[in-house]
Structure formats: C-alpha cells, structure tokens
Amino acid sequence: MPPRPPAEPAAPAGRSPLTPSPAPAVAAVRLAVRRLLTGLPGAGPVLVACSGGPDSLALAAATAFVAPRLGRPAGLVTVDHDLQPGSAERAEAVAGWARTAGFDPVEVLPVRVAGRPGGPEAAARTARYEALVVAAKRHHAAGVLLGHTRDDQAETVLLALARGAGPRGLSGMPERRELDGVPLLRPLLDVARSDTGAACAALGLTAWADPHNTDPAYARARVRAEALPALVDALGPGVVANLARTARLIAADAAALDTLAAAALDDVRAAGGGLSVDGLAALPDAVRGRVLHAWARELGAPPADLSHRHVAALDALVTDWRGQGPAHLPGNLPVRRHAGRLVQGGAPA
Structure with a gap:
C-alpha cells in the first residue's frame, strides 16, 4: 500500500522552518494542480481518479496538499477493472492510503470490462x-481530476498521426471537457512524467507499475x-514538449x-x-466537413462509429455529384441528395 506522504523536509539553513521548500518535482505538480483548481466553478468536491500509478498518485498527493488551502473539498476514487490478479486488493490499498491522506469521500469503483x-x-x-461520471454525480463533484501528463499527450499525438487522424485527433487530450455534464480535468498536461515519478519518490510514495503500460500488445x-x-x-529531448x-x-x-x-x-x-447543397458547396472544405459531421450526429449516427469515410461520402453528394445513391451513416441512416438538398432517407419511391 502506498505510504502516507511524509511531513515536509526540514528547511535549509537561513530559511524559516515555517516555510520549507518542497522538492522541485513536488512543487511542479502542486503548482499545476493549484492553477487548475483556482477559480474552478462550483462548491462541490473535486474527485481524484487514482490508479496508484506514479502519475495519478503524484496528482492525488498534490491535491491533498493544495485543495484544503483553497477551501476545496477533495475526494478520491479508484477503479477496479478486474483485469489482473490482485486488482481488488490494489484498489483497496489505494483507498486505504487516500483515507489516511485526508480525502473524503473515498471509493473503490468496480467495473465490468468484458x-x-x-x-x-x-x-x-x-x-x-x-x-467516474456516476461517482461524480453522486457526490455533486465540481470535477474529476485525471493524471495524464505531457508525455501521455505526446503519445496521443503520435498515435493520432499513425491513424491518419484529423485536427480533432491531433488536438490530443483537452485540459477540460465535459462528459455527460461532468467536467473531466487534466491539470498535469504540462508536467513531465519524470516529475510525477520524482514527486512520488520525494514524498516517500510507492507507486504501482501497471504491467499493461509495458505490454507490447x-x-x-x-x-x-x-x-x-x-x-x-x-x-532531441524537446520532442515531447513540442508534440x-x-x-x-x-x-x-x-x-x-x-x-x-x-x-x-x-x-x-x-x-x-x-x-x-448550394449553401454547403459555398463553405470552405474544413468548415463543410465539420458541418456534415455535426449534422450526421444530429440525425442519430453514433459518434464512436462515425468516421472520416462517412463524412467523405456525404461530402461527395455535394462536391462530386454524379447521380449516385444515398450515403449510409452508422446506425442504418441513409442520406440522399434530392431537390437541391441533403435529406435523410433512401431513394424516393
């Protein structure tokens, strides 16, 4: 089980013992958390999503330090995916540490992945x-804090490039986004992974090494x-920050x-x-693609299944019209061109 964060180290000579300086990595993580929490709307608690790995554990320790000083309640939730032996025990160990660190509420969230x-x-x-969304709503949380770092962001951009993703994919992970009305917050996107590991070491915290993170599958x-x-x-080392x-x-x-x-x-x-069709044709390509994507979602196309090829098929009805049949969107939604319009439905009777 990760030990409780120790007291701050003794102040160096010449500095008041009332104002000790944390290790640089600890300070970097705390500053990132403080920047995000300062001015965060809502009076509810923030919930830290903590797996026990170095990134989320450093985030949790920083939140335990920063949130009370900003008058913000802080809880912690840990998800048990039940994908590895001992996962339930590890989740309980994280929860036990969180209680000693002053988090309230603290919950283990078992989930079914299969x-x-x-x-x-x-x-x-x-x-x-x-x-996480269900837990946040249950506790009326102002947001859920996630431990993604600058290195995670760089990896996300590389994966998006490999998939041929457009701007949405290359935008990586946002610092803030809402999922079903719950703010998901990533305060560490400008913090290096090496700093979260160093922060855990400086605080005497033993992080869990998830074997999935090194599994070449x-x-x-x-x-x-x-x-x-x-x-x-x-x-050169600037690649990570540049990505x-x-x-x-x-x-x-x-x-x-x-x-x-x-x-x-x-x-x-x-x-x-x-x-x-005429209105669509007059739009710049980048805007028209987004309009068609948004309209497809309005029609009921599942966002997770809606891909570039579906939008390209809609676009062809506007820019490459040869009398072709309807474009088919996920969710069994045909779209055809009729009387100068794109309309939902198959070929007219």
Missing part, C-alpha cells in the same frame, strides 16, 4: 469513465517504449473552426428540411 465493444483498451476506458505501450524514445534520440505544444495549437484552431461550423450549420438548413 463484453464491451472495441478492443481491451477502449473497453476499459469506456467502463472507467462511466464509473498495446499500441500505446509500443509508442512509449520504442517510438517516442527513438524520436527523442533522433531529434504536446502542437496539440494545444491545433486544439485552439479546431475550436475556432468548430465555432464557425456551428454557425454555418444553421445557415445551410433548408426550409423543407435537410441541408442546402
């Missing part, structure tokens, strides 16, 4: 976030162990385009229903 769609990583992630583990280190060797910064820059551009697309979607709605 039988969910997608690969094992995606299924576990979906189950985890569902459990998982793409992210291969990126972490091989691809990103190879880039660092070839291009993370790229994600922030693209995220800002994507947000601006999304705003333009939201207004454009309203502008191209046709009086008889559907979207005006």
Whole structure:
C-alpha cells in the first residue's frame, strides 16, 4: 500500500522552518494542480481518479496538499477493472492510503470490462469513465481530476498521426471537457512524467507499475517504449514538449473552426428540411466537413462509429455529384441528395 506522504523536509539553513521548500518535482505538480483548481466553478468536491500509478498518485498527493488551502473539498476514487490478479486488493490499498491522506469521500469503483465493444483498451476506458461520471454525480463533484501528463499527450499525438487522424485527433487530450455534464480535468498536461515519478519518490510514495503500460500488445505501450524514445534520440529531448505544444495549437484552431461550423450549420438548413447543397458547396472544405459531421450526429449516427469515410461520402453528394445513391451513416441512416438538398432517407419511391 502506498505510504502516507511524509511531513515536509526540514528547511535549509537561513530559511524559516515555517516555510520549507518542497522538492522541485513536488512543487511542479502542486503548482499545476493549484492553477487548475483556482477559480474552478462550483462548491462541490473535486474527485481524484487514482490508479496508484506514479502519475495519478503524484496528482492525488498534490491535491491533498493544495485543495484544503483553497477551501476545496477533495475526494478520491479508484477503479477496479478486474483485469489482473490482485486488482481488488490494489484498489483497496489505494483507498486505504487516500483515507489516511485526508480525502473524503473515498471509493473503490468496480467495473465490468468484458463484453464491451472495441478492443481491451477502449473497453476499459469506456467502463472507467462511466464509473467516474456516476461517482461524480453522486457526490455533486465540481470535477474529476485525471493524471495524464505531457508525455501521455505526446503519445496521443503520435498515435493520432499513425491513424491518419484529423485536427480533432491531433488536438490530443483537452485540459477540460465535459462528459455527460461532468467536467473531466487534466491539470498535469504540462508536467513531465519524470516529475510525477520524482514527486512520488520525494514524498516517500510507492507507486504501482501497471504491467499493461509495458505490454507490447498495446499500441500505446509500443509508442512509449520504442517510438517516442527513438524520436527523442533522433531529434532531441524537446520532442515531447513540442508534440504536446502542437496539440494545444491545433486544439485552439479546431475550436475556432468548430465555432464557425456551428454557425454555418444553421445557415445551410433548408426550409423543407435537410441541408442546402448550394449553401454547403459555398463553405470552405474544413468548415463543410465539420458541418456534415455535426449534422450526421444530429440525425442519430453514433459518434464512436462515425468516421472520416462517412463524412467523405456525404461530402461527395455535394462536391462530386454524379447521380449516385444515398450515403449510409452508422446506425442504418441513409442520406440522399434530392431537390437541391441533403435529406435523410433512401431513394424516393
């Protein structure tokens, strides 16, 4: 079980014992948490999602220090995915440490991963976030803190590049987003993974090493162990920070385009229903793609299944019209071109 954080180290000579200085890595993690929590709306607690690994454990220790000083209650939740032997015991150990560290509430959230769609990583992630959202609503939390670091962000960008993702994928993980009305907050996206490990060491915390993080069966583990280190060797240590910064820059551009697309979607709605082909054709490609994506979701296409090829098929009805039949969206939703409009439905009777 991770031990309780020790008292702050003794102050160096010449410094008041009332104002000891934490280790630099500890200070870096605390500062990141303080920046995010300062001014956070709502009076409810923040909940730290903690697996017991070095990133989330450093985040939890920093939150236990910072939140009370900001007058913010802090709880901790740990998810038991039941994917490895001893997972329940590890989750209880994390919960036990959290209680000694002053968190309230503290909960273990067991989830079922088997039988969910997608690969094992995606299924576990979906189950985890569902459990976190339910817990946050139960405790009227102001947000859930997640321990993703700058290194995680760089890995996410590389994986997105490998998949041929567009700006949404290359934007990486946002610092803040809402899932079913619950704010998910990532205060450590500018903190290096080496700092979270160093912070745990400085505080005497023993972190759990998840074997999935080094299992080459998982793409992210291969990126972490091989691809990103190879880039660092070839291009220098600034690669990690540069990839993370790229994600922030693209995220800002994507947000601006999304705003333009939201207004454009309203502008191209046709009086008889559907979207005006002429209005769509007049839009810049980047805006039109977003308009079509948003409209497909309005029609009921499941977001997780809606891909670039579906949007490209809709776009072809506008920009490459040759009298072709309907485009088919996930959820068994045909869309056809009729009387200068894109409308839901198959070929007319």
